[in-house]
Amino acid sequence: MENVSKSYDVIIVGAGPSGIFCAYKLIAEKPDLKILMIEKGRPIEKRNCPKRLTGVCAGCKPCAITTGFAGAGAFSDGKLSLSPDVGGNLPEILGYDQTLDLLKQSDDIYLKFGADTNVYGIDKQKELREIRRKAINANLKLIECPIRHLGTEEGYKIYTRLQEHLLASGVEMKFNTMVKDIIIEDNEAKGIVTDKDETFCAPEIVSAIGREGSDWFSHICHDHGIHTEVGTVDIGIRVEVRDEVMEFLNENLYEAKLVYYTPTFDDKVRTFCTNPSGEVATEYYENGLAVVNGHAYKSQEYKTNNTNFALLVSKNFTKPFKTPIEYGKHIAQLSNMLCDGKILVQTFGDFQRGRRTTEERLCRNNLIPTLKDAVPGDLSLVLPHRIMVDLKEMLLALDKVTPGIASDETLLYGVEVKFYSNKVVVNKDFETSVRGLRAIGDGASVTRGLQQASANGLSVAGSILEKIG
Numbered sequence: 001m002e003n004v005s006k007s008y009d010v011i012i013v014g015a016g017p018s019g020i021f022c023a024y025k026l027i028a029e030k031p032d033l034k035i036l037m038i039e040k041g042r043p044i045e046k047r048n049c050p051k052r053l054t055g056v057c058a059g060c061k062p063c064a065i066t067t068g069f070a071g072a073g074a075f076s077d078g079k080l081s082l083s084p085d086v087g088g089n090l091p092e093i094l095g096y097d098q099t100l101d102l103l104k105q106s107d108d109i110y111l112k113f114g115a116d117t118n119v120y121g122i123d124k125q126k127e128l129r130e131i132r133r134k135a136i137n138a139n140l141k142l143i144e145c146p147i148r149h150l151g152t153e154e155g156y157k158i159y160t161r162l163q164e165h166l167l168a169s170g171v172e173m174k175f176n177t178m179v180k181d182i183i184i185e186d187n188e189a190k191g192i193v194t195d196k197d198e199t200f201c202a203p204e205i206v207s208a209i210g211r212e213g214s215d216w217f218s219h220i221c222h223d224h225g226i227h228t229e230v231g232t233v234d235i236g237i238r239v240e241v242r243d244e245v246m247e248f249l250n251e252n253l254y255e256a257k258l259v260y261y262t263p264t265f266d267d268k269v270r271t272f273c274t275n276p277s278g279e280v281a282t283e284y285y286e287n288g289l290a291v292v293n294g295h296a297y298k299s300q301e302y303k304t305n306n307t308n309f310a311l312l313v314s315k316n317f318t319k320p321f322k323t324p325i326e327y328g329k330h331i332a333q334l335s336n337m338l339c340d341g342k343i344l345v346q347t348f349g350d351f352q353r354g355r356r357t358t359e360e361r362l363c364r365n366n367l368i369p370t371l372k373d374a375v376p377g378d379l380s381l382v383l384p385h386r387i388m389v390d391l392k393e394m395l396l397a398l399d400k401v402t403p404g405i406a407s408d409e410t411l412l413y414g415v416e417v418k419f420y421s422n423k424v425v426v427n428k429d430f431e432t433s434v435r436g437l438r439a440i441g442d443g444a445s446v447t448r449g450l451q452q453a454s455a456n457g458l459s460v461a462g463s464i465l466e467k468i469g
Contacts, residue, residue, distance in 0.1 A: 008034040008172075010464060011192055011202040013179050015039035016071025017450050018441030019208030020162055021106055021457030022464075027169045029465055036200055037166075037173045038192065040213070041067025044074060044160050046175075051282070055372060057341075063212075063284040068175070070159035071210040072283070073450050077275050077296045078150030078158075079255055080451040082107060082119065086145045086257055088447030090456060093428055102455035107148065109454070113161045116154070116298070120147045120254035127252040131401065135258060138400035143257040151298030179216075182207075182437065184224050189436035203436055204464050208457065209443035211419045212285060215325050217443055218422055227433040228422035231445040233324040235331055236269070236312040237379065237391060238280055238292045240411040242367060245404035246307040250276040255309075258401070262393045265386055269394040272310040277303035279370035280413055282343055291332050292343045292371070292413045304370050310416045313390045328417040335382045335415050339375035344415075346379050348395065349408025351388075354380060367409045379414045420445040429463035430456070438463075 010026060012019045015037050026033055040062050041047065047068040050058040066072050081087045084099040091099045111117065121128070121144065128144065135142040150158060167173065178195040182205060191201035209217050221228050249256040255274040262269060278296030285291065294308040317324070335344050346357040347365060356378035362369070380388055391412075399406035423445040430438045430446070440446055440456045447453040 005191075005199040005201055008036045008200060008202040009468070010035045010204045010206065011200055012037045012206045012208055013192065014071065014208040014210055014213055014441070014443065015069045015173065016208060016210040016441060016453065017073050018447065018453040018457040019206065020070065020159070020166070021109065021454040022206055022208060022440070022461045023166055023171050024109065024162070025458050025461035026464065027166065027171055031170065035171045036202070037171060038177050038179055038194065039067070039069060039173065039175050040178045041069070041175065043173070043175050044069040044156070044163050047074060049075070057282065057284060057288075057290075059288055065283055066212040066285060069163050069173075072212065074156055074159050075152055075295065076155065076450065077152055077273060077278065077294065078155030078450065079273070080107060080110060080115070080148040080150065081145050081449055082148060082451065083143075083145035085143055087449030088452035088456070090447065090452050090459070093426070093430075093446070094459060099455065102458050103451055105458055106451060106454035110148070110150070110158065113158045113165075114154070115148060115150055115158060118148070120149065121252070122146050124252045127248070131249065131252065131256065134401040138397045139260065140397055140401060141259040143259060145257050147254045149254055149298070152295045153302070154298045182220055182224065184434055184437070187434055189434055205437050206460060207437065207439045207444065208441045211442045214419050214443040214445075215286070217424075217439070218325060221422070221424060224434065226437070227425040229425060230317060230322055231324050231420045231423040233315045233317065233327055234312040234418035234420070235315070235328060235383070235387060236310055236416050238294055238308055238310050238413040238416050239395070239405070240280055240306050240308040240367065240370065240413065241405055243277055243305055243307050246274075246276065246402055249402055250274070250307060258398065260394050260397050262390045264389050264393060267386070267390045268314045269390050270312055270314065271398075272312050274307065274309040276307045277305070278308055279304055279306075280308050280374070281371065285419070288341055289329060289332055290336050290341055290343060292416045306367070306370055308370070311391055311394055312416065312418065313387050322422060324422065325419050328419055331382060332415050332417050338377055338381060343371055343374045343413050344377040344379065344382065345369055345371070345374035346377060346412050346414070347408060348406060348410040348412060351379060351412055352392065365409050367411055369411055371413065374413060379412060382414055418448065430460045
């Protein structure tokens with residue numbers, strides 16, 4: 001069959017939140033635009049994970065949890081951070097006020113498509129002062145950030161409505177399709193080539209590939225000489241405790257964002273993605289690489305007795321290091337190797353004593369793991385010593401804010417890795433060193449969460465609209 005080249009005004013690679021919101025604004029303001037979204041995964045209604053029914057990963061290619069319409073956001077806990085201080089680097093690129101305005105715009109769109117109107121962390125000033133006081137005493141910095149919680153199942157419904165809206169508005173979508181290469185001539189983006197050897201042309205190409213596609217984009221940048229800087233590496237664990245331990249923080253903030261600079265190494269450690277009454281989950285990347293994540297549901301029937309959250313150590317390496325994704329993958333692979341492709345779990349008591357958690361000790365633990373196929377093991381055989389020390393010191397500091405976190409029974413799952421490519425050098429319009437090629441969202445190391453990714457999509461759509469007039 002002859003491959004026919006087709007022309008568009010804008011091609012968006014990736015159908016995660018940044019790509020969705022970019023398409024939304026473009027088609028809303030200029031309905032005659034020809035827009036193509038290309039996504040390696042499936043449409044949202046066909047994103048089903050067999051493990052949810054069987055408890056066993058079927059090794060689907062591509063993984064339905066991380067790819068498809070809405071990206072990893074479709075099955076995430078669905079927390080929208082409404083402060084520019086959280087979730088990415090937009091304020092550095094666009095300025096604080098503009099970022100704030102874009103967050104408000106993206107929040108209004110989520111509300112329009114059915115998001116919960118309740119916002120956590122805006123009306124509990126007395127409780128907030130108490131949490132802040134305890135944090136200061138423990139040398140922790142509390143980042144105050146109002147949170148709108150979609151919930152895993154409600155987020156899925158919202159993104160389903162967004163998909164239907166975009167399709168009805170004339171946005172063309174190609175699923176189960178990989179972009180093999182970006183066509184660049186005279187340092188100008190001209191189009192893309194798919195894994196089916198189809199060619200599509202457009203003067204504006206937006207790379208919105210999310211964390212799952214960050215490895216792919218780093219290779220594109222390398223092959224075409226697109227300017228990048230070495231990005232941050234975020235590696236850590238997921239912590240699980242009983243709801244009662246986190247009750248005060250959960251009720252008043254929903255997600256307490258705390259940052260700590262460790263006394264031994266002065267490394268930055270932060271809390272991330274808290275899931276009250278949630279469950280620990282596995283995320284799969286290319287070649288079946290298993291990393292840990294967490295979810296929380298709105299519906300009462302899906303709630304558990306446990307709260308989970310991530311602790312991430314942020315490392316910025318110096319020259320000659322230039323492969324943050326490979327570094328993160330290497331550590332995740334060590335864990336997978338020990339656990340036959342599953343997630344490792346260790347009690348904090350065993351973690352501190354430097355001994356492996358056994359099946360027998362895990363069974364007599366009062367705290368029951370929500371990730372049922374996690375394998376008892378020893379994180380010291382996986383994580384570098386420095387990161388182990390950072391995590392221990394952070395947990396002991398957190399214990400001063402919410403006593404019980406550093407108990408022997410607390411569960412630590414490894415490893416959690418956030419895959420960001422080398423930071424793509426972009427201007428305020430998110431254009432790379434190649435004209436007409438823009439890089440946005442988590443995959444470009446610009447954002448680190450749903451809300452800033454969505455806001456980023458709106459901002460780049462505004463830049464494109466301004467350019468084409």
